[in-house]
Amino acid sequence: MYLLDQKRKDQEVRDARYNYAIASYIANELELDEPIMRFYINQPAVIIGKHQNAFAEVDLNYLEKQHIQLVRRSSGGGSVYHDQGTLIYGFVGKDDHSSYQDFSRFTQPIIQALQRLGVKNAKFSGRNDLLINDKKFSGTSMLVSGGKVVVGGTLLLDADYETLANVLTPSKKKLAAKGIKSVESRVTALRPYLAKEHQEITIEAFRELLIKELFAVDRLEEIKIYTFSDKQWQRIDEIVEEKFGNWDWNFGRSRQLNYQRDHRFSFGTVEFQLAIDRGKICECQIFGDFFASGNLEEIETALLGVSLKKDDLLTVFRSFDLTRYFGEVTAEELVEVILSEM
Template structure:
């Protein structure tokens, strides 16, 4: 049960430190406490933990314009951030994790601005069917976080310029483009600013949790640990990932996300594998590639390995595994 509500804000606009502070807050959140962390990034594309940056983002264009590419810990898809977007993160112990309650804070804040919003699909919040907030989730040890965007006055032309969304994913959303799918809240509440939304979020946080929020003391943050984490998020090896030459590649989109599998086959064995996905369950995706690596190059054997790997997991994960097993059988290798 939450007994203390803390608010953390930052003036920093560089994504590597912002994500570092987010991870630090997750690692150190006390029991019975919920931290609401509010932050912004300047001209940034943030990709999901298991995504291929070269397929999700026009990296050269972004970097030529002085933008930043960063890979987050959570799953899900790529998003564009600029100063017209306000990011939020709820950080709690797993025992206090409550997505419905956390989303109520967002819905109450938006309602206070005269806008009726609703949760849609697996991770979106929309107004009139158009997305202004995409959400993702991450669990580690005893802690968890739920974070997302709130588009207030984002440059949608830049979002369309830098994000390289597959035609299949666009079709699955029933829209024609990235720009037509997303909405800025100031379209529904003219004159709405990021500053006002930040104030409304802080007030809604207190109302929903029934606790007067306090500011997180700056001196409680270990700057050296945050810097260590910043270096991790800024490391090109973390951002860009491995560049494995695959000789067998295939993909599919399921209702829980898209999957792209690359296999490097040598001497009848899968010598290396990589699985890219915008699935929300980032841990599930991370477990698939090690399961395939070292396996004989056989659809049947690979599918059976996958089945065994997730046999003791939740029904939901077993269904994910079955979908990939069918994809493996379809390749007939």
């Protein structure tokens, strides 16, 4: 397995737009004979899931005042805040057709490494979280595309609870479903749980220790390193311009329509934003923090012109394999959400 060199012209890349462009390039364009792993740190940034509504998930005024980036990733899941106290990891390997949504398969080595560093109570829980004493210190996202499985996760060494509470605005239903009152009450930093000899560690040194544990080496020089060429960096520049640094990708799909319904399922929240004209759907957007491999625009397009009637809506939803687009849900359950009372 390779470890990616995170430097460009001897400067470590910490721009979130570039780090997600790197992930996209590795997943979609780079062909390697072995899996590749990377560990990186972002400057302050909010990362939202592919299907989320930016205006509903984040306090955009606060982001602008604090000069915090917002970047939409290519995979599903919820919103996270990254800063200099967050270590992010990514893994890309061949899809063996048994990996999709099997988060524990990829997070278990992380947990084992953390336990060896003194974090004895670290465990995998729920859909995609890593916890200590029921508080989250890591979330994981996954995407399967082009014969590859792409896994990404965060490790919170230090937490800026004030900024975290101000920047993220999750729905009350989502928090209620988890039995919690706020974002701050459900997260924790790793530092207090590290062994005594690691308590004053910098995030760069923490990264090095974790890499050594995961690769089972004593020195970083023992690991196979992958370095991008100038030509590859030019392609990454293009991906930033086309996608992760592009307003239309990060914000353009998100807006508030006049008919909104949402529901929290076991696989995540599903939100329908509709514009209704004379009883028919004339605009449709679907949001959520679920993980889906299907293109939601196919369902959104199919719903255009459909009357807001149970039978008509059922006909549309029954024409799709809904597990590919949402998770384990039936057409009846989705229609019930759309037709529910506010």
